[in-house]
Amino acid sequence: MTPQVSAIAIRVFWFVLTCALAAVVFFPYYWMFVSSVESASIFQWPPNLWPKEFSLDAYFTIFEQRDLATWLRNTFVVAGCTALFCAIISINAAYALSRFKTRTTGLFTSIILFSQLLPAALIVVPLFVIFQQTGLYDSLVGLAIADTAFILPLSIWLLKGFFDQIPVEIEQQAMIDGCSRLGAFYRVTLPLALPGLVVVIAMGFISGWDEFFLARTLIAAQDNWVLSVGLTSFRGEYTVAWNEMMAAAVIFAMPALAFFMIVQRYLVAGLAAGAVKG
Amino acid sequence: MSTKPQTARRIDWLPILLLLPVGVVLVLILIWPIVQGISLSFFNTRILNYSQGKFIGIANYNFLLQDENFWNSLRVTAIYGALSMSLTYLLGLGFALLLNRNFILRGFLRTIFILPWAIPEVVAVLIFMWMLDPQFGVLNYLMVKAGFIDRPLAWLTQSSLAMPALVMLTAWQQFPLAMLILLAGLQTIPREQYEAAMVDGAGPISRFFHVTLPGLRPVNVILILLLILNSFRRVTMIYAMTRGGPARSTETLSILTYNTAFEYQKIGYAAAVGTALLIILLIFSLIYFRAIIRSRSAA
Structure with missing residues (x-):
């Protein structure tokens, strides 16, 4: 050759x-x-590596026999609220950390980094009691607040990176033209950082959507279950209809995947920068 | 800021005001519970008598040191951390090396390799439980066909097999994180170093050991610590798949904390287990931050 x-x-x-x-x-x-998309033909040995008979029955059955519609709605509420809280809080915090270099902001940066390393298993024990005492227990909004706290450090960090890239002179120009400090931020800087805002909203949505551990601990009533809790509840049953389970898994995974595709590029770049540059 | 606002000499309230919401949420949901968790570890609190727990000093910790479930859990945590970190790292490194070359469809293939990371953990658990099903599981079938095992195994109900199954799932779901970080690390290695090595007659294997691995060193330290920290803190995947069983064979410290609190309802004792976990995490975190600071000052 x-x-x-x-x-x-x-x-x-x-x-x-x-x-x-x-x-x-x-x-x-x-x-x-x-x-x-297979019917009972999945319960065969050896398994068919290619689908033999195509059917969407499993999808219809889970909606008829399980509370999937309720869980789906609850999950949307939790994910939507988490995205909203996450966006509102991160915008202001990331702006403050990006534009003011004082001792408070330095302290905050360390707190945010540090809080990412706390073990969820220890946190949920007192949190369970705190939520019962404050009336947040067994409430979807309460769960969204807890989910928000866990994703905030990362989302503030990413959004700060977006603000850092926008020159401060643009804001100063707007202030000379008569904008207030915050007005300049909301009218000039924030629109320029729109991709960052999209990333933060998508991340909040994904984390609220996927979350299982807090939902399992802080939600009690079956009417308030989210998909992650509902789906894992099948496993105790004597026989599991795995085709139905996989249909539910597809429905659960799709929105998370769709939002992930939006943020993939930024998440990959941010992650790489964070790990290599420290 | 170059132009100071009018109130430069007084305290600038604006950043404090802007940071107030995140402060409230982090204190309410993360910091206050941690403080309470540590203090609860000195009480004999149970879920039912939450407000009437008695102060018992370090009795929980004395009990902890004699509790064989705690020592078992420490061992499980170490094994799970070591195995899942190693396999995740090796897969990440292998795929990063594969993707770190120019070829058609590179972006598309990279997305495929990232996909496991994007799936909700609960879904990943359900898929693996189905694939490992002792009667109809496709992984059992493929492994029998490939000759790895001679008959289908009950992975999740046999205590010697649950840990390998858990490590397999963890590595599949987490390797994209390692791969992305290593890919970024590979791209920081200057081309000239490879060219110089080739001039010196180094083959691909020699180049890997003398250029690639030393070049990845700063990233490696941070990544390996990050993977270990994540494995210590991991709850969803393990709880959804095995709940720590069978026979406590997958009960890491995180899972023991949770089970002690919510299965056995011993809040005070659970807090002591959780605090022990926190101390271990703090030690690793300090090493982690030192590694980050060192790699930053080296760059």
Whole structure:
């Protein structure tokens, strides 16, 4: 073989290997979809690696037999509130951390970084009692407040990065033109940082949507269950209808994936910058 | 700020006002519960007599040191941390090296490799429980076919198999984080170093050990500590998959804290377990922050 041909052969080899491994990594996703569109034929040994008979029955059955509609609505409420709280709080906090370099803001930066390392398992024990005493227990808004606290450090940090990139001179110009300090921020800087705002809203939504541990602890009534809690409640049953379970899993995973696609680019860049630059 | 607001000499209330909401939420949901958790560990509080717990000094901690469930849990935490970190890191490194070259569809394939990270943890757990099902599980089938095992195994009900299953799930879900961080690290290694090594006649394996690995060192330290910290704090995945069972074989300190509080209703004792976990996390966090500061001053 000439050197060029063998170089091409090596490139093809690596490409094929990468694709094959991507298929392996993707397999659990594939299996979730395939299992959800098969009927009873999933309960077979050996399993069919390709779907044999296509049917959407599982999707209809879970909506008929389970409280999926209620859980779906509750999850939307929690995720929506988390996104809203997260956006409002992060905008102001990130702006303060980006534009004011005082001792308070320095202290806050360390608190925010530090609070990311606290163990959720220890926090929920007293939190359970605090929520009962304050009337936040068993309430969707209460759960959203708790979810917000856990995602805030990361979202403030990311949003601060967006504000840091917008030159302060633009705000100063607006202030000379008669804007107040906050007015300049809300009318001039914030619109320029719109992608950052989208990222923070999407992150708040995803974290509220996915969350299980707090929801399991801080919500009691079945009418207030969210999807993550509802789905794991099937597991205690004698036989699990896995095709229905996978259909519910698809419904649960889709909105999270859609929002993830929006933030992927920024999250990847922010994560890389944070880890490499510290 | 170059132009100071009119009230430069007095305290500037604006940043304080802007930070007030985040302060309230973090104190209410994170900091106050931690403080309360630590103080509860000195009381014999139970869920039913929450307001009448008696102060018992360090009795909970004395009991902790003699509690074999605590020592078991410490061991499980160490094993889970070491195994899940190693496998996650190795997968992340392998895929990062694969993706760190130019080829068609690179962006698309990278997205595929990130997807496991985007799935809700509960969904990942459910998929793996179904794939590992002892009767119809596809992973059992594929492993039998490949000759790894000779018959389908009951992964989640056998105490020797639950930990490997949990590590498998953790690595599948978490390797994208390691991969992204390592990819960013790989891109900071100057091309000239590889070219110089090639001039010196170094083959691909020698280049990996003499250029790539040393170049990744600062990122490695931070990433490995981050993966360990995450594994110590992880709750959702483990609780949803095994609840710490079977026979406490997957009961990490986090899960023991939760079970002690909500299954056995011993709040004070759970707080002591949680505080022990907190101390371990603090030690690792200090090392972590020192590593970050060091890599920052080196850069």
